[in-house]
Amino acid sequence: MQTPITTRSLFGPGPTNPYTEATVALGYPLLGHLDPLFIERIDHTCDGLRKVWGTQNARTLPLSATGSAGMEAAFVNMVEPGDVVVIAVNGLFGERMCDVAARCGADVVRVDHEYGQPIDPQRVAEAHPSPAIIAVVHAETSTGVLSDIAALGQLKGDALLLVDAVTSIGGVELRADDWGIDIGYAGTQKCLGVAPGLAPFTVSDRAFERRVENPRSWYLDLGMLGGYVGAASGAKRTYHHTAPVAMIASLEAALDRILGEGLENVWARHSAAAAALRSGLQERGFELFAAEGARLPSLTTVCVPDGVDSAAVRGYLLEKYSMEIGAGVGKYADTVWRIGLMGPNATVGTAEYILMALQDAVTATR
Amino acid sequence: MQTPITTRSLFGPGPTNPYTEATVALGYPLLGHLDPLFIERIDHTCDGLRKVWGTQNARTLPLSATGSAGMEAAFVNMVEPGDVVVIAVNGLFGERMCDVAARCGADVVRVDHEYGQPIDPQRVAEAHPSPAIIAVVHAETSTGVLSDIAALGQLKGDALLLVDAVTSIGGVELRADDWGIDIGYAGTQKCLGVAPGLAPFTVSDRAFERRVENPRSWYLDLGMLGGYVGAASGAKRTYHHTAPVAMIASLEAALDRILGEGLENVWARHSAAAAALRSGLQERGFELFAAEGARLPSLTTVCVPDGVDSAAVRGYLLEKYSMEIGAGVGKYADTVWRIGLMGPNATVGTAEYILMALQDAVTATR
Structure with missing residues (x-):
């Protein structure tokens, strides 16, 4: 089937x-x-x-x-x-x-x-x-x-x-x-x-x-x-x-x-979405993984807070919101999340939606 | 655009x-x-x-x-x-x-x-x-x-x-x-x-x-x-x-x-379509290129008749029928056509349609 x-x-x-x-x-x-x-x-x-x-x-x-x-x-x-x-x-x-x-x-x-x-x-x-x-x-x-x-x-x-x-x-x-x-x-x-x-x-x-x-x-x-x-x-x-x-x-x-749309407008849209995501994350107490000044607009890396189970959060998002965010890679597999805002998803509204869902997931799985 | x-x-x-x-x-x-x-x-x-x-x-x-x-x-x-x-x-x-x-x-x-x-x-x-x-x-x-x-x-x-x-x-x-x-x-x-x-x-x-x-x-x-x-x-x-x-x-x-549909039924459908195409071509005086007994059901090769312009025929089919058939390869580029009846196209009806169009194209471009 x-x-x-x-x-x-x-x-x-x-x-x-x-x-x-x-x-x-x-x-x-x-x-x-x-x-x-x-x-x-x-x-x-x-x-x-x-x-x-x-x-x-x-x-x-x-x-x-x-x-x-x-x-x-x-x-x-x-x-x-x-x-x-x-x-x-x-x-x-x-x-x-x-x-x-x-x-x-x-x-x-x-x-x-x-x-x-x-x-x-x-x-x-x-x-x-x-x-x-x-x-x-x-x-x-x-x-x-x-x-x-x-x-x-x-x-x-x-x-x-x-x-x-x-x-x-x-x-x-x-x-x-x-x-x-x-x-x-x-x-x-x-x-x-x-x-x-x-x-x-x-x-x-x-x-x-x-x-x-x-x-x-x-x-x-x-x-x-x-x-x-x-x-x-x-x-x-x-x-x-x-x-x-x-x-x-x-x-x-x-x-x-x-x-x-205009290539520079598309770049600006990706930057604006990333800026909204980053500042929203920091306001909620999350730490960003990538060095300041070298943060990629299309993909934001977030440190998984102490006491939070990375896989449980990702599972909750998938289950409740049908939303995929990425785990980290290699030795950061369980300690970093990777959140992409790319192509049509690169909007401030999408960033707000992710912030809301992530907050819910962290709270619910703690 | x-x-x-x-x-x-x-x-x-x-x-x-x-x-x-x-x-x-x-x-x-x-x-x-x-x-x-x-x-x-x-x-x-x-x-x-x-x-x-x-x-x-x-x-x-x-x-x-x-x-x-x-x-x-x-x-x-x-x-x-x-x-x-x-x-x-x-x-x-x-x-x-x-x-x-x-x-x-x-x-x-x-x-x-x-x-x-x-x-x-x-x-x-x-x-x-x-x-x-x-x-x-x-x-x-x-x-x-x-x-x-x-x-x-x-x-x-x-x-x-x-x-x-x-x-x-x-x-x-x-x-x-x-x-x-x-x-x-x-x-x-x-x-x-x-x-x-x-x-x-x-x-x-x-x-x-x-x-x-x-x-x-x-x-x-x-x-x-x-x-x-x-x-x-x-x-x-x-x-x-x-x-x-x-x-x-x-x-x-x-x-x-x-x-x-059933794999063996699909094989049989390809074979029946190819058989109809081959016999129709031969009835119309075309010669087949591949040796008898080794003819591939999914792709039939036809010798371009003397005096017929292979490219003109293919161009006519593309123009009038929006139909693509293949040229030959290498030294047979201009002397062989390749006609595929594959996947959903492998039907006797499709074979009949191709025969009609090919006859028209050969006549019209001569």
Whole structure:
């Protein structure tokens, strides 16, 4: 028997509830992946992605898998065995970068930071005299921390700057070109307000020229994918794999929704919602986990108060409000909550609703 | 501006028009990927996949990318550098296997067959005395040919049998366990009647024990994925990546639809539709491309008659009927058409409709 159809308020680290436009578009009549109308659709989608990335990169496209595959694509296409890759680690996704890069044969230079703190651009830039790549997470989903990419971009020297923007794209200021990002990957299920399943990706000409010619992954081979999405303007489209056409229609609709509202307005909406959530939490005596000044608008991390059972609170919210908030990660699994206000959920009203429900849950489960 | 919303009849090599149930489910309220209801959903989906694969394999799951990533997962998890991999090539997807296997460091032994012919199990089995893997495509989408996997399974010896079932699963007889398939991958956009975006995958215990411990791909690492979908019964679910929850709801719904009709009934429906199409084509003087006795029910290949312009016919069908049929592949690009009757399109009535339209197009464009 099919599992029950249930409406959830998704206020965890993602997926978020999608924009209505994105959900509607999932149900559009399907197009073949070589249909002229689909070519138009993918081109329009890539145009929209360039805007949310803040880039002019021709090679900006949605990879046909989730954000984690975006990370893999970034490393597998850029790292030759023995390349020095400096990785700033201040959370789970920095850790994961180390694993993925090592599988590609990288000589990984880790620069560890305390969880909850942003990365230190100076320390990262000085970790090695001539790295091939410097890799960093813009918005750490595991800790709710935002790092200063622009500052690191100014210090990168000849290295390529590789950035994870999974939890910032479409909700938090992101300017790939201005900041010097050479390779960027993201996901759809956070601020873009689309179901998970695609990895928005961008790569500069400078980085593309330094790519691995015959990477270990066929599926994520950027050289082949470029032809498929027509990254080279006017190029003939060559078949690579069958694109996830329904997901791409959904992404197109969400991008139109976001750009119709105005990207800076959408950033402001995410910031206002986060500010309301943070101040409401602090007024109620909760402590925030992420360092002041580096708090991510799209995802707020809260310390679970002493004597409060994290899992019981989350269970109560799910049961009574059909509301999901996230647990912490790793050693903070039971001591931190992660509350996302992303995409259509990024409103002050939603923040107020969460504050009310969380207060109820903490009281009821004590 | 968003691209136009247009209804197409998708009678090419895939994607097909999805089952209505699958489209409806794409619009269900989203669940978080760690929600207990989603765990129920993924388990139910994996149960359904076991049935369409014809397997009891605990490790049967939808990978979070398209069918081509399924191919990559199969090789990247099973091939250590230097392993001998015998690959039966009778079309594009066999060719692709050679590329993907070589990137994993395989010592590839190609066994070439004429395009349009099924693979010769004896010749494939005798190509090497002790291969680690024998790889073969069950249903060659590029040529419309069905090969005898059961016969090869009986000859495989100690080798692992790796099978591409992209264009057979859910529409053509497939019995992974009975036939001795150790590793199988497929896609959702053909007979399963779901949009592209997932790769149904299955791996036997025997194969899983021989897997690469730390494969080059993090995203497709079966050791990690097993924990995520709870392949080990009763195992705690561990977070790996954010599952494409909307696509999985759609796959679940399609599987329920197929199993509700009865898998053997669905196979019979695909066969009857193909038989009507083939005999109608022959009555009208068209020649079929695939060898008699090895014609794939889900995809019929037709020789473009002398003096007929393949592209003009396809353009006419798209323009007048909003109907997509496929071109050929490689050197047959202009001389073969590929007509798919898959999922909800696998009916005799649809076959009659295509015959009428094709006749019209050939006449009108001559």
